[in-house]
Amino acid sequence: MKTKHMLRTTLAGIAAVMALTFGMAQNAAAHCDTLDGPVVQDAHKALEAKDITPVLKWVKAKDEKAVKAAFSKALAAKGANAETAHHQFFATLVKIHRAGEGAPFTGLKPAGAVEPAVAEADKALASGSADALVKLVTDDVTAGIKHRYERAAAAYKHKDESVAQGREFVEAYVEYTHYVEKLHMDATGKAAHGEHKEAGKQHGGHAGHGAEKH
Template sequence: MRRFILGWRPNVARWAILLVLLTALTAGPALAHCDSLDGPVVTAARSALESGDLTPVLKWVLPEHESGVREAFSRSRSVRQQGPEARELADRWFFETVVRLHRAGEGFPYTGLQPQGAPIEPVILAADSALASGSGDELVHHLSDAVAEGIRERFRAALAAKEHSEDSVEAGRHYVAAYVELTHYVEALDSLVAGHGNVHGAETDDSHGHR
């Protein structure tokens, strides 16, 4: 039985909850880490222009985008020899090209380069810190605590609403809304943990799961 709760299609509702979940976990400005001028993608691109070695940049793009990066690299290296202003413009264009193709590989649109020092999501900083330290414990705690609180909060709301769900139609609808919030939240979590979720683009198959 397919479900249409409050005008929401099941698959749309599920992915809306997942987006809310990811936003809650990051708990910070929604700026892309790899879009910033001091992010890892631009840092690699800047180093490549100075050294002439493009290899460190290529890992940031998909194989099908490699030729575009190579062409941009060659042109930028040539143009930047024409003076300071040309160098600045060529560098910027190369940075934008690499970031745009990197974002395309992630399934996201390119929205421009963020300035140096732009806010980065706390969860991304935690991941970078974990990789730098060689221990993922703090990252696990960071996410586990956020997920646990998200489940508890939605469970408490659904349980409280359930107690009065038969009092009136309005109360019943309030319970259904809380129930949908809880079940879609845990369903999105389960899908993500199982590897079925794709944070870089919503899946379209709605042939399984809660209906």
């Protein structure tokens, strides 16, 4: 029995991290526009070493010329102009990186603007262990499912007593099932069915209502 429980816990952790990883792949560009993000961190290393190599992996080959030009200007700047030139280099690099990923650039974000899960994902790579990351994501996923399940289960008991109570159940049910579906789809890398996407649009207000309560 204990072994089965451990297996379920492990699988839940793996699924949670897979969901996080899939979500991070979709939002990686947003993470990379922060001053403490990996792109700017590598830019600092490049300036300190006077070697552009560390940042070239973040851009496509066709964009290297523009990045090298911005890098040269940053290195050449002296005195009070150096900080401004460095910032311009960071902005140029991130803008080009985001363009290569098909994402817009709205300016560099301050340090600390990264979501906790993404910050923990970076720590996992640096430390060589994903244990803390698995726990963070698994705890949040577990809480999210339980919260929505309990709301839907409570409404289910009274769904046929009146139209108002029936609608309350539908609202809770839609939020509950869409939340679980998205988690599972993200974990397995599958796209949601078209009809479910359409239903999500129709019931978007319901999901938002529940999310605010959570």
